[in-house]
Amino acid sequence: RTYGLAQPFADGVKALTKEDVVPRGADHVLHFLAPVALLAFSILTFAVIPFGRNLVPLELDAAVLYFFAAGAATELAVFMAGWASHNKYSLLAAMRALAQLISYELPLLLSWVPVVMIAGTLSTTGIVDAQSGWKFGFLPHWFVFTPWGFAGFAIFMVSALAEANRSPFDLPEAESELIAGHLTEYSGFKYALFFMAEYFGMIALSGMAITLFLGGWRAPLPWLEFVPSYFWFGAKLLVLLFGFIWLRATFPRLRMDQLTRFAWKFLVPLALINLGNAAFWSLSFGWSGPLQLVRWGISAALVVAPFVVMGRTLSAGVAPRTYRYA
Template identity: 45%
Template sequence: MNSFIESIESYGIEIFGWSWPIIWNLVKIVAIVLPIMGLVAYSTLYERKLIGWMHVRLGPNRVGPLGIFQPIADALKLLSKEIVIPSNANSGLYLLAPVMTIMPSLAAWAVIPFGPQVILADINAGVLFLLAITSLEVYGVILAGWASNSKYAFLAAMRASAQMVSYELAIGFALVVVLMVSGSLSFIDIVITQQEGYFANLGLNLLSWNWLPLLPILVVYFISGVAETNRHPFDVVEGESEIVAGHMVEYSGMAYAIFFLAEYANMILISVLASIMFFGGWDAPFSQLSFIPGWIWLGIKTFGFFTLFIWFRASFPRYRYDQIMRLGWKVFIPVTLVWLVLVAFWIKSPFSIWG
């Protein structure tokens, strides 16, 4: 993969000269964004099929063989619908809100590595960039609630802002623990650090990844990620039984669909980050399997975490809002702070497993 990319770059410089870096970056952006949008579309079908299987029913099976064209039909339906702007809404902010929701979800992929050299922007502070860019998404939700001039939407926006800020703290502290053991803000360095150690030398890469020594942090990170994306059982932001569709209640057509695209893009992003920070990214679980391309391993791990999102939805009842806040502030944040101190002492002790 690396040699293939290097050959493309060398030929590109010869053909396009000084303009090649701009063209190459645009090509990489398209190569990342288009597959993500395709994954987002078909992840909705996978969710409906999997939940149907869990509920002992078929799920979508009318549009195409086994329902494989259902996402395309849904997209065409939403494209053909009118975007109705409420008469008392702030039309500019109303239309800006979906864009502000999905743009951070896509921009964050700029620093996600799919291999040792397969990354759009290899910056040495990738984790910091990701935290900064993803924290902007809450503003899109708040704008949607406020600009709609609807009590239901505004209440949902207030819930969303409190919930997302609360669980961002837990995710941030979890990332700090990973940064401490890795000694770098670069996602590539975080993966490379997990490829070293006693078990990695034995070919048991699976046991050298961060999930084993940082298991409580992994649990806190993933559950906080579920809450951060407003997914079930933390979906009080759009709780149908209380506030209809939440901050999206006044939206229709593609403006409505963009919120869902952002939600599923964030689910995939949280899953990829869990794979990179705790499960070795593109690293094979055993050295004998290293002949399989790294992007396939990253995809398998991401698929597993994404399935957990859906499993949660099919298994757990929705929490009350006060329970969600209590879990974030009184359980997750104290756990991450205590574990942060313990890991700091562990790193400095003679029993440290990190070099």
């Protein structure tokens, strides 16, 4: 007796063996290539993520650049799926997905540039090495524990939600408006490939967030360094994946205008200011004594002040909620 533990695997096999139905007017070649390309590019991003000490599949000097270049190629596959389906709902959803991905690609890219500036390398292994050591003997030297690093991590994770098509940014799959979005005319094996690619992308983005901001595979406390490095990477990954799932069950879906306005009027300016914040942090590296407190205060102010000002500006254009029957 398996007590239902085999049910997820049975569901996966069932999805992969269902009949593949292709619309009569669809482009058969592109209709097949879209999910394959999407899954292939999602898998390629794992090549440069260090899963532990000496556990990086491919060591590249420009690993971060490679990761986001491979991830950006998935946008073409999404539009290919909508256009090749010969369905108005699929095409509209694909255009909506493309607008969303392009809008959040810019803050996603700007969020990791400060990390590269401070670490001085595009290598994922070098970035993890730059976060070694301890402050005060117990606080890890992770970038997330700096004002600019915390802001960059927040921008990265919000943009990653949109890039991974997760709630509340899952507008291309708005069931009440677009049926199943660009997946409307897909079934069986190809339909399952899209969801495999979505979850692979979510795991890859979480892994890159860990590498850039959370110390990679490094232990959170000095007396826990005896634990295998891949355990800490896996533990951090589970925490971030839980956050993705929790947000999906917590927040309602945004409107398209709210989604794009949030990207261009809030995240992009905040990411640009954070870039200048990281430059100041790098230039003031030699400050010591009381100047260290001044350094932290200025850097924190460069995070909090723009957040408050732009947040108020963004919410000023929103009409107050009214209740007809209250």
